[in-house]
Amino acid sequence: MIIAVDFDGICVTHEYPNIGKEIGAVPVLKWLVEQGHQLILWTMRGDARHNKYDLGLEGDLAEAVSWFRKHDIPLYGINNNPTQSKWTQSPKAYANVYIDDAALGAPLAFNKELSDRPFIDWIRVKAYIRAIEAGDILVGHTTLVEDSDANT
Numbered sequence: 001m002i003i004a005v006d007f008d009g010i011c012v013t014h015e016y017p018n019i020g021k022e023i024g025a026v027p028v029l030k031w032l033v034e035q036g037h038q039l040i041l042w043t044m045r046g047d048a049r050h051n052k053y054d055l056g057l058e059g060d061l062a063e064a065v066s067w068f069r070k071h072d073i074p075l076y077g078i079n080n081n082p083t084q085s086k087w088t089q090s091p092k093a094y095a096n097v098y099i100d101d102a103a104l105g106a107p108l109a110f111n112k113e114l115s116d117r118p119f120i121d122w123i124r125v126k127a128y129i130r131a132i133e134a135g136d137i138l139v140g141h142t143t144l145v146e147d148s149d150a151n152t
Contacts, residue, residue, distance in 0.1 A: 001037050001095075002095045002097075003040070004042035007045060011064075016045075028125060032129065038076035039076055043079065045060040099120060107121040
């Protein structure tokens with residue numbers, strides 16, 4: 001599966017523009033890659049060169065990408081799916097699953113000692129992914145694009 005993963009509140013606690021605290025994402029993200037899934041970093045963080053509002057947040061996207069590199073978690077794409085230009089011009093990154101704390105039904109945890117805001121519960125995410133792989137639950141698309149020639 002192609003899995004789009006938001007960053008703040010997903011990989012780390014919400015502390016934007018800083019990098020938040022660890023919340024258990026690293027082992028599960030590594031497990032996802034080991035299982036053959038492809039990760040797209042799907043975040044509102046941006047590069048100051050592309051930020052027309054110039055909020056003085058130089059390189060906040062680069063900091064998120066560096067977090068993945070620091071933890072040796074390979075990314076398939078950064079705010080885009082690298083193969084989708086073959087079949088669409090849409091700017092929305094195509095994925096089978098989107099992990100985002102703002103998503104309906106997202107499994108959230110809350111630990112006041114770590115953050116004043118809820119964040120993704122990675123133990124439940126891993127259980128969901130296992131259930132998807134086993135065919136026990138359906139999410140996203142029933143026909144997976146990566147199974148077609150879009151990934152060649």
